[in-house]
Amino acid sequence: MRVWSQCNEPAGNPQLVLITRKAEFSASHFCASPDLSVEENETLFGKAARRSGHGHNYVLEVTVAGDVDPVHGMIMDLKVLKEIINEKVIDPYDHRFLNHEVEPFARVVPTPENIAKDIWGRLAEPVGECGCRLHGIRLYETPDLYVDYFGPRDQAVQ
Numbered sequence: 001m002r003v004w005s006q007c008n009e010p011a012g013n014p015q016l017v018l019i020t021r022k023a024e025f026s027a028s029h030f031c032a033s034p035d036l037s038v039e040e041n042e043t044l045f046g047k048a049a050r051r052s053g054h055g056h057n058y059v060l061e062v063t064v065a066g067d068v069d070p071v072h073g074m075i076m077d078l079k080v081l082k083e084i085i086n087e088k089v090i091d092p093y094d095h096r097f098l099n100h101e102v103e104p105f106a107r108v109v110p111t112p113e114n115i116a117k118d119i120w121g122r123l124a125e126p127v128g129e130c131g132c133r134l135h136g137i138r139l140y141e142t143p144d145l146y147v148d149y150f151g152p153r154d155q156a157v158q
């Protein structure tokens, strides 16, 4: 049986504490690579390649890592995290046709993988300015499909 002393981090090592905030947005897209032919895109993406597009209700989970402040007991002000997510992701993404209205999806295929990477790029710096570290992005495209992204390989901490 484990005892508390075995669960504690060694002295001087920061503990890994994560907190996750959820948000939702609706957007439409089509999936077709400019580097592939019409036929190749249809073979690869099926109906999703149709340029008229289709919609998803995306669910986003933003996980932040940091040290628990000894005074207020939080990693970061969650109101501020919500404001950052709203400003950097929800406002530019919600009710948009991603291929036509959101950078960089005029040239980058808006798969959930690429959307998660773009969202990481929008959030990493403002979260860092709050003294925390962006740990991961989880993006649900449908209830049974999600992508996890933990940042560029040289920055990812597993």
Ligand SMILES: [Zn+2]
Residues within 6 Å of the ligand: 029, 048, 054, 055, 056
């Ligand atoms: Zn889709």
